[in-house]
Amino acid sequence: MNTSVPRDYYQLLEELQTIDFVLVELNLYLDTHPEDVHALQQYRAWSERRREVKARFESRFGPLQPDGAGGPGLTWDWNRSPWPWQV
């Protein structure tokens, strides 16, 4: 069955990608500036934000990773299409 993907699938995925990028940048920055408390708070705020976006995404479109942390799904659906590269 070829279900087209709703628009906000892309928006949520892009938001997740944006937050991931900020987290990576802050991660690299904190590696060399461990004592920078402001950056550390910012990192924690963004990782919390990422958890929310991931939860929103997974509640609607299924798990992002097969690590079982996806949630209440009763079916084994992490390998259900569409895959990220098909979207």
Added chain:
Amino acid sequence: MFTQQKVYHPYVGPFDPCPPVRIKTYQTPPQLYLGFQPPGLPQFPPREALRRGTLWPALFSPYEGRRRDSAP
């Protein structure tokens, strides 16, 4: 116009086997001059940071590609 792209002119000898490349370009991104990044630098908003490829405007380094006239 300020640009991070610099040029140099290689020596062109009379017996060069191939057509000479008169202008060569190289990039001088800000991290060459920044040294240890000071804390508290201004940041891009997240979406723009993703577009620009860095969280800090001070470290942004656009790459316009090779100069047209630098082609051999």
